[in-house]
Amino acid sequence: MVISKWRIAATIRRFPLLLGIFHKLWRFTRPHFSAGVIGVLFNSLGEVLVVEHVYHATPRWGLPGGYMDRGEDPQTTIARELREELELSVEVGPVVALERAEGNHLDIAFLCHSDGSVGHLCEELLDYRWVSPDQLPEIRRFHRKAISEALALADMKV
Numbered sequence: 167m168v169i170s171k172w173r174i175a176a177t178i179r180r181f182p183l184l185l186g187i188f189h190k191l192w193r194f195t196r197p198h199f200s201a202g203v204i205g206v207l208f209n210s211l212g213e214v215l216v217v218e219h220v221y222h223a224t225p226r227w228g229l230p231g232g233y234m235d236r237g238e239d240p241q242t243t244i245a246r247e248l249r250e251e252l253e254l255s256v257e258v259g260p261v262v263a264l265e266r267a268e269g270n271h272l273d274i275a276f277l278c279h280s281d282g283s284v285g286h287l288c289e290e291l292l293d294y295r296w297v298s299p300d301q302l303p304e305i306r307r308f309h310r311k312a313i314s315e316a317l318a319l320a321d322m323k324v
Contacts, residue, residue, distance in 0.1 A: 200269075200271045201274065203231045203275070204244070204309060205229060213296035213299075214297060216303065217293070217295075227302075228309045229305070230248055231244060231248075253285025255280060259276060263311050
């Protein structure tokens with residue numbers, strides 16, 4: 167027996183709570199993801215900001231960023247992370263890279279802009295450097311990809 171879409175719609179209209187129950191059951195069967203964001207920032211010399219992380223065994227260097235909190239927008243997350251980690255206020259630009267990492271983790275990279283300077287480092291960071299994109303220390307593949315995509319986007323805007 168095939169139930170028509172009209173009959174389903176009529177049933178939902180008659181019993182709207184059923185739809186809420188169905189959504190909760192359906193969401194329970196969907197994969198759950200963690201998400202992290204990183205920011206790509208260039209200075210006026212074309213150098214990119216990299217940071218040395220306390221909690222990264224290897225590679226220790228990478229782009230600044232962190233995990234999204236429950237219910238937080240990615241743009242809000244990267245602005246919060248850069249403020250917390252580097253005392254740096256930023257304007258969040260476009261997404262330059264997006265990738266599903268190991269497990270159910272989603273990485274999002276944003277091109278960011280700031281007229282400010284790096285302040286006090288939080289306890290999660292050991293150091294920071296502005297480096298030429300062609301002289302990067304060892305960093306994660308996704309971070310390298312994000313820098314490359316941000317450079318390509320910046321070239322298109324010139």
